[in-house]
Amino acid sequence: MNDLLTKDAVVRPSMLTRPFGLKRILLAYDASPAAERALADASTLARRFHSEIVAAHVQSPEQTPLNNLAEFRQERNYAETELQEVRVRLNALGLSYRGVVRTGAVGDTLFNLCVEEDADLLMFGAYGLGSQDRHTLGSTAEHLLTALPCPAMVYGPSVKFTFDAEERGGPVLLPLAFPCSSAQIRKATEIAKFFKASIEILHVAETIVPIQLHHLEEESRRITLLFENAGIKATWSVLYGQPWKAIAKRSIGHASPFILLPIKYRHIMASDHVAAHVIRESEVPILTYSVL
Numbered sequence: 001m002n003d004l005l006t007k008d009a010v011v012r013p014s015m016l017t018r019p020f021g022l023k024r025i026l027l028a029y030d031a032s033p034a035a036e037r038a039l040a041d042a043s044t045l046a047r048r049f050h051s052e053i054v055a056a057h058v059q060s061p062e063q064t065p066l067n068n069l070a071e072f073r074q075e076r077n078y079a080e081t082e083l084q085e086v087r088v089r090l091n092a093l094g095l096s097y098r099g100v101v102r103t104g105a106v107g108d109t110l111f112n113l114c115v116e117e118d119a120d121l122l123m124f125g126a127y128g129l130g131s132q133d134r135h136t137l138g139s140t141a142e143h144l145l146t147a148l149p150c151p152a153m154v155y156g157p158s159v160k161f162t163f164d165a166e167e168r169g170g171p172v173l174l175p176l177a178f179p180c181s182s183a184q185i186r187k188a189t190e191i192a193k194f195f196k197a198s199i200e201i202l203h204v205a206e207t208i209v210p211i212q213l214h215h216l217e218e219e220s221r222r223i224t225l226l227f228e229n230a231g232i233k234a235t236w237s238v239l240y241g242q243p244w245k246a247i248a249k250r251s252i253g254h255a256s257p258f259i260l261l262p263i264k265y266r267h268i269m270a271s272d273h274v275a276a277h278v279i280r281e282s283e284v285p286i287l288t289y290s291v292l
Contacts, residue, residue, distance in 0.1 A: 020190040022049040026119035029055045031082050034125020034155040041163035042123050052096040055086050059103045122152040126279050151289040156279040170255035171198040175247045183291035184262045189230050198233035204243040244277030263290045
């Protein structure tokens with residue numbers, strides 16, 4: 001995939017630092033099971049927060065070569081029909097909606113659309129209809145997660161629950177690596193307040209080092225107090241083990257509606273990155289965000 005930070009898509013600092021809101025939701029839609037789950041949650045959020053939904057279907061030249069014009073036009077017509085069906089479904093709910101069909105590299109195109117539409121949230125399935133390898137996250141999702149100008153709600157292949165499922169009434173899980181930045185905490189605070197959610201701060205250490213345990217617990221308590229001072233109910237846990245397994249298991253045990261996962265470094269993730277594993281294994285959506 002081409003470099004996402006192209007000259008045609010300049011990320012304004014205000015897009016990364018402005019308060020979290022949901023005026024406009026950009027939904028990557030390809031009729032896959034993951035996209036349908038994302039659509040269901042986008043509808044819920046749009047009803048609750050009076051958001052506009054912009055559904056985008058990206059026609060990749062790699063999947064439909066431009067030199068085969070008949071197949072390309074057929075695919076585009078099919079995409080426009082799908083988006084029209086989405087329009088009917090959302091209009092029946094009284095929701096504001098627009099559909100967009102674009103051609104280009106999927107990651108680049110979605111990035112550019114986030115900028116053009118001034119999107120507050122991108123919702124997409126990490127594995128669409130074109131995904132071949134279910135054991136890796138995929139270069140498109142990895143690039144998007146580390147270069148997006150707005151938060152993203154990501155749906156992996158193991159997601160079973162919609163955002164408003166009645167059985168998901170627990171705290172939002174917030175896994176943190178130490179040290180974490182004040183910007184990460186501020187954004188997590190904004191998101192928790194926006195959704196009126198409680199938080200569980202989770203730090204997972206891969207190895208047990210008793211001499212560090214006190215420091216990890218103290219740091220967890222300190223961050224918990226920051227949330228409590230902001231009026232957010234918060235708890236904390238320090239666990240040992242493989243981080244992605246502990247995160248996925250903890251979210252199940254606490255019936256978290258989603259996992260709030262800050263992306264600390266804005267560069268390409270390795271396919272075995274903790275975030276990639278969590279997205280593959282989580283039964284709930286992952287809300288990721290980056291900060292400057």
